[in-house]
Each structure stands twice: as C-alpha cells, then as structure tokens.
Amino acid sequence: MGFLTDAPIRLEALLREVEAPDRGAVATFLGVVRDHHQGRAVRDLEYTAYGPMAEAEGARIAGEAESRWPVRVAVRHRTGRLAVGDAAVAVAVAGAHRAEAFEACRYVIEELKRRVPIWKRERYADGTEAWVDPTAAGGVVPVEGRAR
C-alpha cells in the first residue's frame, strides 16, 4: 500500500498490515488536525506533497526503522483538504517487544516530519490562510495567493 492517500486513514487497516502471530507489541501514532494553531482557530487545511519523492522518502524511512529494529512498519499520510479531527498521518509498528515497537514508531514520525516533502496550508476561521513553516517566526507564513 502506498504512503500517500487522499482517502481517510483507517488505523485498523495499518494494524492489519503489521500484525503477525510472532509480534505481540504494537505501537501506533496518529496525527490529527487540531482546531487551533499558534493561537488561531483553524477551519480546515490542505496538504500538498511532492508525490514521487514523498513516496520514496516514506518507504526509505520505513525501511530504516525495519533494519534498525526487528519490527514491521506501516505508515500513511493523507493529502488534500482535511477537517478538524481528521487523521493526517498514521504510523503502526509491530514487533516482539514493546521497547522496540515504541522506539521505531517514534523514529518514523520524527523522520517523516523532518524529511518527507509535504506541506500544510491552514485556513482560519476568519478566512485567511497561511503556509505552515516550522522555520518561520510564528511558525507560519501568510498565503499571498499568486498560485495554489
């Protein structure tokens, strides 16, 4: 199954991809759209991705985790328009022991946020929009609207 999806993410589907009779520990992480960011009320948001590179990088990160720990990883990121409460990203990691499942799960989400080319554009309750940019002062840069 691919890394990017424009359909709602179902954690149960990821669990089924990683579970096996010899894997007794399953750690998951779900990133959900929040109703506020930097003190502003979020109405909804849109994720765009550099598709081929995001797929390649998502697969690389899963592979790194699976070679560093004896685990199986499933990871998915949603694109397109998301509402508050929608799952944006999901990671499921199964292994024989819980320490490695937790560590690998944490690794995948940290690397994903750092390396996978996906961008979030927030729309606020007042109708204005901004690009989320962790390197910018205030964490966002207003959308100027020359292109989508």
Place this chain on the structure above:
Amino acid sequence: MGFLTDAPIRLEALLREVEAPDRGAVATFLGVVRDHHQGRAVRDLEYTAYGPMAEAEGARIAGEAESRWPVRVAVRHRTGRLAVGDAAVAVAVAGAHRAEAFEACRYVIEELKRRVPIWKRERYADGTEAWVDPTAAGGVVPVEGRAR
C-alpha cells in the same frame, strides 16, 4: 468505561474516548497474544485478575499519567480465555504534542505490567499449562492443577 473487560478490545473505541479537537497527537499501544513464549508454541491463554484492585490500580495509573502530562488516557485489559492474535491490553493517549503522548503511553503500559494484579496462564500446543511469572527462572511455573 471500566479497565477490565471480557469482550474483545477495540482500539477504535479507546481512540474515541481520548480524542478532542485540541489534541492532535495520539499514541497507542496494543499487547497481542503471541504464538510462542520462551520457545514453546502457545495454543491459547487465560487471564485472571483481582478485579476490584485491578480496576482501582488501572484508574490510579491513568490518573498519574494525566497529572504528569497534559494528556487524556484510556486503558483496557481483557480477562478470560484469549487466542493467538487477540488483543490483551490497549492504551490510547491523546495530547496536543507527540512527545507527551508517547511518554505517557509508555508510562501507562510499564506501570500496568508492574502494578496491576492480573495473571496469565498459558496453554501450549502439547496441552501442558504454565503460570507466567517474570520472577521465575525461565519466566513460567508449571501448573500443578490443584485449583483453577
């Protein structure tokens, strides 16, 4: 919802208990019955609990996590007979940020295993049975069968 249950654990139900529009990070842990333990093929197993104390201790641990981190916790442990692949325990933790969600989730499962009075009795492929005992040499003590 109580801590102990004799019905199958559904992670989705726990997610619904902890999710909220201001909680964007959800970490979960699922402990699933494995097909092997200490090199022996497991056919199925049975969890028994000291019910009132397990409920009290489960609630105490969730409360500790919720006072130590700004998160919401749901935790459930199954009792009775379980088959390979069944979820024995589930923890779901939601918060604004992923570090605290992961840390609180890990805390709950570690404390649960250490403090909650629940006991596992394994039945192997050859029909013999043993009590799981982390303090025993080999991790198990054979069942002698004077009482259930």
Place this chain on the structure above:
Amino acid sequence: MTQAAIPVQVHLFARYAELLGHERVDLQLAPGTTVGGVVSRLRAMPGGDRLPARLLVARNLEQVGDEATVSAGDEIALLPPMSGG
C-alpha cells in the same frame, strides 16, 4: 484470645490459589494481628509451605508491608508476581 477475634477475608489468586487449593480463606484473627501474621497463618495451611519467601500482599486494594495491621472486615489478598499486559 482474651479479646474477640476479628473476621478477615483472604483472597488467593493464580498459582497461590493452586498451591493452597482455595481462592478464599476466612480467618479469625487476634486484634492487632499484622499482615505478616496473616501470611504466617497461610504458610501453616496445607500447601502453604510452598509459598515463596517474599510475598506481595494487598490490604483493601492497596499493597502494604508485613508490618501493616489488620482490622475487622479488611480484605487481604496474596498477589503472585503480576503477568498482565
């Protein structure tokens, strides 16, 4: 006993219930009896000699030490090493 005996329930679980052949024992104890005293009574029962030297004990749903005293109506439980999760 010069004073009235106090009734106390003792719950046994998992392997300990198996060793003693009971899941519950009702004891009549002298006032001032400690948790350690309760454990001694259980060790004197058939099969009780096989209980381990160190035991986890709960009084009214909380773990306590051997020196804790037992009152009428208390619920005592002997807890084998936990193996949940």
Place this chain on the structure above:
Amino acid sequence: MTQAAIPVQVHLFARYAELLGHERVDLQLAPGTTVGGVVSRLRAMPGGDRLPARLLVARNLEQVGDEATVSAGDEIALLPPMSGG
C-alpha cells in the same frame, strides 16, 4: 553555449510555487550546470528574489547540495520547509 543545451524540469511547491507563480519551470541549461546554478536561474525569475537564502533542493527524488551537477532529463525540485505530519 558551445555545447548543446540540456533540458531539465524544475518543480516548485507550496509557498515557492506561490512566489514564482509556477508549479513547474522547464529550463535549458549548459552542460555541467550545478544545482546552485539552477537556483540562480530561478532567483532571476519574477518573484525569485523572495526565495530564502538557504534552499532545500532535490535531484531525482533525493536531497542534494548546491555543488551537485545536473544532467539531461533530471528532475529538480525546490522544497520549502516541510510541514507534514
């Protein structure tokens, strides 16, 4: 140019697409042009002066430094700070 120019696609995303008004730019480059050279060409386009001083660049789906060279048919992408997850 004395040698034949090489065709290279440059993809722009999110805020960078907004600044330059394009999601894709097709360039004809001199052989031996580096990633840094590609970035200079983009900075010279309308809106390109507002690109930040430090840019993440991918060549054929992998991040590379300014010194990396560009070959015919390469896919170059300018990556704004990532904000997935």
